Amino acid sequence: MNKRGDFDLGSRTITSIFKVLFVLVFILYLGIIIYQYRTQEMNLYPLETEILTAQLLHQCITDENIINLDKFNQETIQNCINKKGMGFKLTLTDLDRNLIKNQINLMPEYLNSLYPICDIVKHKTCLVKNQLVSFKDKDQINPGILKIEVIFENV
Secondary structure, X not given: OOHHHHHHHHHHXXXXXXXXXXXXXXXXXXXXXXXXXXXXXXXOHHHHHHHHHHHHHHHHOEEOOEEEOOOOOHHHHHHHOOOOOEEEXXXXXXXXXXXXXXXXXXXXXXXXXXXXXXXXXXXXXXXXXXXXXXXXEOOEEEEEEXXXXXXXXXX
C-alpha cells in the first residue's frame, strides 16, 4: 500500500467535510434572512399619509401652491381623494391657531365627533401631520397650518 495515498485520501475527506459544512452554514444563513424578511410586518401608513398630503396640496385644494379656500370643501376633496378604508379630517388655522376652515371625510362612525379624531379612535391606525402652508383669504396671502388627521382601517 501507498502511505502517501492514504494521507492524501484523508486530507481530501477533511477538506470535503469543511466545504460541505461551509455550504450548509451559508444555506442556513440565507434561510434565516429570507424567513425574517417574509415575516416582517410592513407599516406603510406613514407613507400613505405623505402621499395623501402631497395629493391634497398639489392636486386638490391649491392653486400655484397656495390653498384656495373655495376648493377647500367636501365635494372637491371627495372627488379628488376617494380611498376605501381611509378617512381624514383637515383643519386649516392661521399661525395663531385661529380656525380658518375645516373639512371632514371620515368613516361614518366618527363623522359627528367633537373631539380630536386620533384621541377617540379604537382599533384603527391614526396619524397626525401638521403642514405649514399658505392660503389666500380676501385677495391676501397668509401663512397657516394644515392639520391632517388620517384614520386607516387595520387590515
